[in-house]
Amino acid sequence: MSDLIQAVLNTEEKTDLRQFASLLRTSDKKYLLRNEILHAFGEYCQNYEKSEQFHTSSRLSKLIYYVQEIILVNESLCMIIRPRIARQEAYRLLEDLTIEPITPEELLDLRDRFVNHYHPQDGDIFEIDFQPFYDYSPTIRDPKNIGKGVEFLNRFLSSKLFQDSSQWEDSIFNFLRLHCYGGSQLMINERIQSRQQLSDRVKQALSLVGDQPADSPYQTFRFDLQNLGFEPGWGNTAHRVQETLEVLDRLIDSPDHQALEAFISRIPMIFKVVLVSPHGWFGQEGVLGRPDTGGQVVYILDQVKSLEQQLQEDLNLAGLEVLGVNPKVMVLTRLIPNSDSTLCNQRLEKIYGTKDAWILRVPFREFNSKLTQNWISRFEIWPYLETFALDAETELRAEFQGIPDLIIGNYSDGNLVAFLLARRLKVTQCNVAHALEKSKYLFSNLYWQDLENSYHFSLQFTADLIAMNAANFIISSTYQEIVGTPESVGQYESYKSFTMPDLYHVVSGIELFSPKFNVVPPGVNESVFFPYTRQGDRLLGDRDRLEEMLFTQDDPSQIFGTLDDLNKRPLFSMARLDRIKNLTGLVETFGKSTALQERCNLILIAGKLRTEDSTDSEEINEIQKLYQLIDQYNLHGKIRWLGARLSKSDTGEVYRVIADRQGIFVQPALFEAFGLTILESMVTGLPTFATRFGGPLEIIQNTVNGFYINPTEQEEIAEIIIEFLDKCEQNSNYWNEISQRGIDRVYSTYTWKIHTTRLLSLAKIYGFWNYTSQENREDMLRYIESLFYLLYKPRAQQLMQDHLTR
Incomplete structure (x- = not known):
């Protein structure tokens, strides 16, 4: 008890x-x-x-x-x-x-009974249980260490090395022999035939490079190393080669987890990377704010640029310039023929600021041209993903002239495609959820049948179970994304045990203590989002144009509302117009507070202004609600609503223009998995008020460099903002203090350099782990395939039949 x-x-x-x-x-x-x-x-x-x-x-x-x-x-x-x-x-x-x-099984029956979907006379319902497969692999014990999977895995692997050194030295030896690029052998060649010979040759090589000046280029002693059995990959200078060999020598003689991570992280084994993001409008211009299109596009494009730079840096440090090795990164997304003036109908698009990074768009097969020629909601794309993955495999093989080394899925749909590709190509799979819909929609699993026509959660939640268990490793932006807080359940934790009445029971959907989970927060694009005080980096023309757009421009096609008093402090928010982002909740908060109206103007950049311009049902509802609230609270003259789509550079300058007037940024989402807009606003210098439900709890330190708000408590939100405004009036430097602390917080913790260095290290460690434990994973992957073919695919085909009749 x-x-x-x-x-x-x-x-x-x-x-x-x-x-x-x-x-x-x-x-x-x-x-x-x-x-x-x-x-x-x-x-x-x-x-x-x-x-x-x-x-x-x-x-x-x-x-x-x-x-x-x-x-x-x-x-x-x-x-x-x-x-x-x-x-x-x-x-x-x-x-x-x-x-x-x-028991867990009885609890699931009880929940079914609560919604009148318990039918014991029909026999037992199908049960999904992944726990037996995790019995093969190591698990973390202390909840505090959840999300630090690679650290645990390194300690586990190094302890195995210590316990059975011969077996694990063989593993390292055989793993080193695997690596090649474009037909050229890397790391070691046939002159080293055994683990014992490897150990002896490492000591000989250390003596050889020790006689070289530290800054001697690798080319000057390349062939001497080659005669000992060492190919390119150890370093670009004598000093770098010596460091790498010393780490391996230490790993062989007295293994420890730091040596293991340091060595594996130096092996050049990732050259070609695919990031998968099928839904929404994926492009570099004119897409943000469209349905299903927001932070994930910004995240992925910034990640790609940083990934390419870090890959190139790592490959150069490994000494692979002698082979002319360059990385290639591709974003795999969906081609939309009716592209509405975007480039989403272009098969291949070079990513700005990169050498060899591209957006590769693959069309959905034309089952029904009315649908497949146009944008399709993320809730409706499930029937197309299997054929999309098959077609994408052909395209990727052609573009890479081979196969990628790492596949990173994004969101539920991208993660499912990543699984299908990784399974066929036999490469490392990384998942990034960004947000799991199950946490967003209350009781979405319990009442899935009532919601199925709109959201198709039966497919989405099944896809989530498949992808998160198949992944070699999972990246989350925050700890609580995995297991929540003492008061709230985490997004992944919500998949541990749940019922889909009449469909299946999940007895154990994911092992939360698995070392596959790693917290690796994203960064912010520092060339676009930088403090408003850096006047020399700002373009005067952009600043003046955007200031006019935000405060005075009269353009009914993309701006609603005028401001009676331009001297009031701007209260600013920017997001898609959907229910979860809760911009209508912010408008209602503003409407109910005469104190806020007396001191602030509310400025929103959000979606479209007219319902007839949208095909997204949630966006249409929010547009209607927003107009209704403006009229209900008579906010005319106090609010500006911009339906403009901004370029990324304009977005950065918009924050700074608001900061010029000592404004504030409010992010009122009902739930936010992470919150890139929070990083953006903080680094530009805007004091930020953000939802306490989700990732912002780990970004912001309350009242130190920002403020938490409860989006469901509108009076409380107004009180928190008013208290801040009062302090600004009492202390003329208070706004500046909070502003600077927000800037410092981002630069110390949230940079893309930190993110991509960690991501690539993880990919290499998990690649090594996958190599050493392949036989244990195969059982789980077969089980996952069964779920795909027996549960997911029939429901996807059912939805396809519905699409064919539309």
Whole structure:
């Protein structure tokens, strides 16, 4: 039994537990979530005149704090308790305070019963359980180390080296022999025939390079090393070659995890990289703000540029200039024939500022030209992804003149395609979720049948399970993306156990303690997003043009609203117009607060201005709601709504123009997986107010370099902003202090150089791990393929039939 429950039952507080449970049974609501439970307990304490100490520090209050859900079934009360991160327990509480544990399978049945989809007479429902496959591999024990997978894996691998040195030296020896480029052997050649010979030759090579001046180019002693059995890849100078050989020598003689990571990270094994992002409008110009198109495009394009630079730097350091080796990076996305004046109908597009990085667009096969010629919502593209992956494989092989070394999936659809490609090409697969829809839409799995026509969650959640388990490693932007906080469940954690009534039960959907998870936050493009104080780097013409657009320009085609008083402080936000981004919530907050209206102008850059210009149902609803709120609260003269699509450079300058007027940036999303706009606003110098649900909790240090807001508490949002404005009036330097701390925070932690260096190191370590444990992964991959063909594919074909009739 839970220690939390037992602690209550062992004291007089068990009477309070009985009374509180009785109170809940009289409620009309039969499924309560954590916030509702805490609110109900607060009411109980107030109604029964309990002390503040009881409300906050009693054994019962501690139990209530850890209860995530309560389901009322007849006279019993089911409590789902999360005593610590990544762990969940369920108990049935009867009226006489009898406590019975509930198994994961029973809990899933209970949830089905709650929505009237429990049919025991039809036999057992299909169960998905990945746990047995993770029994083969090492797992992390301490929740604090979740997201530090590569560090754990290095320690595990080096301990194996120490325990069975001969086996693992053979692994390293054979792994080194694998590497080649364009027909040229790298690292070691046939003159080294065994692990023992490798160890001896390393010491001879160290003696050889030790006699060279440290800065001697590799070419001057290349052939001497070659005679010993060493090919290009060890370094570009005598000093670099010596360092690499010393690390290997240490690894052979006395292995440790630092030596292992240092050595594997130096091996030139990644030359060609594919990043997969099928949905939305993927391009470099004229796409941001379109449906399904936002931060992920910015993220990927910035990541590509940094990846190419880091790859080139690493290859040069490895001494591969002698072979003329250059990296190649491709973004695989969907070609949209009816491209609406964008370049999304262009098969190949060079990425600005790169030497050999491209956007490769592959069309969906033409099952129904009315659909496949046009943009398709991310919720509808599932039937096309398998054939897209097959066609993309042919295109990628042609462009690379071979196969890539690393495939990085983005979002649910991109990760599924990454799995299909990686499985066929037998290369390392990395997943980046950015955001998992299951966390965005409350009870989306429980009521999936009601939502299926609009969202097709049965396909999306199945794709997520397939891709996240198939991936060699997963990159998250934050720790809480994986396992949440003590108060909230993480995005990946929500896949641990759940039901899709009448479809399947997930008993164990993902191992959260797997070393495949790594927290590697993205950076910000420092050439575009930089502090407003760097006046010398700003273009005067751009600044004047954008200032006019933001505050005074009259252009009904892309601007709604005029400002009566230009001296008010600008309150600024920029996002897509969809429900989760919650810009209408910000407008309502502004409308309800006369104090905010007296001191600020609200300026929004968001989507389109007219419903007839949109084909996205959520965007249409938000446009209608925004106009309604402006009229309802009579915000005319106090709000500017720009439906303009900005270039990236204009976006950076817009933040700076707002900062020139000592404005603030508000990000009111109901949930934000990470929040690139938060990094952008902070680094340009704007004091930033961001949702406390999701990634911003790890970016911002509250009241130090930014502020948390609860997007569901509109009065509280207004109070937090007004308190900030009051402090600015009391202390003329307060705005500048918060501004500078935000800038410092980004430069110290969130740069693309840090990100890509870590990403490439991870890819190499997991490539080595995959090589040494291939036989264990194959069992899981076969299971995953079964789920794809038996669950995913039939439903995708069903959706395709629907598309064919449209």
